[in-house]
Amino acid sequence: xxxxxxxxxxxxxxxxxxxxxxxxxxxxxxxxxxxxxxxxxxxxxxxxxxxxxxxxxxxxxxxxxxxxxxxxxxxxxxxxxxxxxxxxxxxxxxxxxxxxxxxxxxxxxxxxxxxxxxxxxxxxxxxxxxxxxxxxxxxxxxxxxxxxxxxxxxxxxxxxxxxxxxxxxxxxxxxxxxxxxxxxxxxxxxx
Amino acid sequence: xxxxxxxxxxxxxxxxxxxxxxxxxxxxxxxxxxxxxxxxxxxxxxxxxxxxxxxxxxxxxxxxxxxxxxxxxxxxxxxxxxxxxxxxxxxxxxxxxxxxxxxxxxxxxxxxxxxxxxxxxxxxxxxxxxxxxxxxxxxxxxxxxxxxxxxxxxxxxxxxxxxxxxxxxxxxxxxxxxxxxxxxxxxxxxxxxxxxxxxxxxxxxxxxxxxxxxxxxxxxxxxxxxxxxxxxxxxxxxxxxxxxxxxxxxxxxxxxxxxxxxxxxxxxxxx
Numbered sequence: 001x002x003x004x005x006x007x008x009x010x011x012x013x014x015x016x017x018x019x020x021x022x023x024x025x026x027x028x029x030x031x032x033x034x035x036x037x038x039x040x041x042x043x044x045x046x047x048x049x050x051x052x053x054x055x056x057x058x059x060x061x062x063x064x065x066x067x068x069x070x071x072x073x074x075x076x077x078x079x080x081x082x083x084x085x086x087x088x089x090x091x092x093x094x095x096x097x098x099x100x101x102x103x104x105x106x107x108x109x110x111x112x113x114x115x116x117x118x119x120x121x122x123x124x125x126x127x128x129x130x131x132x133x134x135x136x137x138x139x140x141x142x143x144x145x146x147x148x149x150x151x152x153x154x155x156x157x158x159x160x161x162x163x164x165x166x167x168x169x170x171x172x173x174x175x176x177x178x179x180x181x182x183x184x185x186x187x188x189x190x191x
Numbered sequence: 192x193x194x195x196x197x198x199x200x201x202x203x204x205x206x207x208x209x210x211x212x213x214x215x216x217x218x219x220x221x222x223x224x225x226x227x228x229x230x231x232x233x234x235x236x237x238x239x240x241x242x243x244x245x246x247x248x249x250x251x252x253x254x255x256x257x258x259x260x261x262x263x264x265x266x267x268x269x270x271x272x273x274x275x276x277x278x279x280x281x282x283x284x285x286x287x288x289x290x291x292x293x294x295x296x297x298x299x300x301x302x303x304x305x306x307x308x309x310x311x312x313x314x315x316x317x318x319x320x321x322x323x324x325x326x327x328x329x330x331x332x333x334x335x336x337x338x339x340x341x342x343x344x345x346x347x348x349x350x351x352x353x354x355x356x357x358x359x360x361x362x363x364x365x366x367x368x369x370x371x372x373x374x375x376x377x378x379x380x381x382x383x384x385x386x387x388x389x390x391x392x393x394x395x396x397x398x399x400x401x402x403x404x405x406x407x408x409x410x411x412x413x414x415x416x417x418x419x420x421x422x423x424x425x426x427x428x429x430x431x432x433x434x435x436x437x438x439x440x441x442x443x444x445x446x447x448x449x450x451x452x453x454x455x456x457x458x459x460x461x462x
Binding site for chain 2: 026027028029033036040041043044045048054061062065066074078079080081084087088091092118119134137158159160171174176177181184185188
């Protein structure tokens with residue numbers, strides 16, 4: 001089809017969110033490829049933070065991406081941005097997998113250190129992530145913030161689970177999540 | 192409301208993490224629509240979360256990309272052919288978003304019900320309209336009929352007033368076939384015109400007619416059939432110039448050449 005690309009000659013395409021959504025709804029191949037190029041790394045990160053095993057993480061990513069393209073008709077623009085919707089699908093799939101019988105028997109839950117270690121041990125890809133950069137970013141967080149980020153981002157806990165399990169008031173969990181993300185926001189440019 | 196403390200509460204972060212319930216989500220969305228500051232913060236936070244995910248994760252291997260596009264191949268192919276569009280729609284309708292499916296089917300049922308309701312209404316109204324049209328055309332016909340009769344009567348009255356009519360009372364004859372029969376004949380000898388006014392004549396069965404006779408020097412001449420039903424109205428009969436007696440007999444349907452004298456109902460002399 002490629003109707004969206006008609007008349008566009010620049011090699012570096014920048015599609016608006018509405019165009020991406022329309023293209024996905026039309027099952028347009030090029031739009032799907034664009035979506036993959038733009039978001040696959042971030043979405044895979046959401047999953048691989050929670051699931052340490054690369055094969056399983058990729059399997060969950062595969063299923064999540066397929067789910068995104070198939071569920072796009074039920075996505076409502078008025079209920080939030082596209083990335084948030086996609087990231088939530090990935091996050092929920094990863095959490096489901098983590099808690100499934102298949103994984104809970106053998107796999108251990110992730111920690112920031114494990115994750116950084118994994119990043120550092122990977123090599124050979126051009127987009128290799130600097131594990132030291134991530135480690136430094138995390139070091140900007142104080143202990144409370146680091147704890148929150150670890151449980152929510154790397155162990156797949158919900159904020160109410162953190163509150164219940166560690167007996168931290170919900171309001172405190174929320175404000176620590178906010179504080180941690182503010183720190184990340186300030187320091188993201190450095191990596 | 193205190194926008195800053197709402198932002199500081201961390202609710203927007205939980206919104207983006209997908210950890211709010213439906214009611215809380217709606218609240219955030221409503222406030223973001225109302226307060227540009229909240230929308231701006233929401234956008235900024237989403238940017239941060241995307242940047243964090245983008246910058247801290249490894250790239251998925253190329254084999255997972257190949258696998259994804261192989262899985263989607265049939266859907267792209269289907270969409271590239273016109274026939275595929277139908278199956279694409281089908282996939283959507285089968286997707287497990289039950290609430291949407293339920294809502295859609297409720298809407299569909301309601302829409303169908305409404306369609307049937309209004310179609311029925313329309314059909315009823317259409318029929319009523321047709322019936323009214325028919326009624327109106329019948330009334331128009333009736334009116335024309337009345338007009339025609341009125342004009343006829345007008346002509347008759349004019350003739351009666353302008354002419355020189357002699358009234359001849361016809362009374363029950365000796366046979367007394369109908370004791371209360373009573374008919375008046377009006378005859379203008381010069382104009383040779385005859386009218387008849389039935390005061391009382393019994394209804395006849397379908398095989399018989401009343402026939403008026405003018406009996407002159409040449410014997411009885413039939414001058415028309417009398418409609419017994421139309422009482423107290425004038426009927427114009429055939430013209431006659433010579434008559435001493437008028438009489439009405441009962442004759443077989445359509446009338447006879449000669450009167451059946453044993454069925455003589457009324458008779459009257461021209462005085």
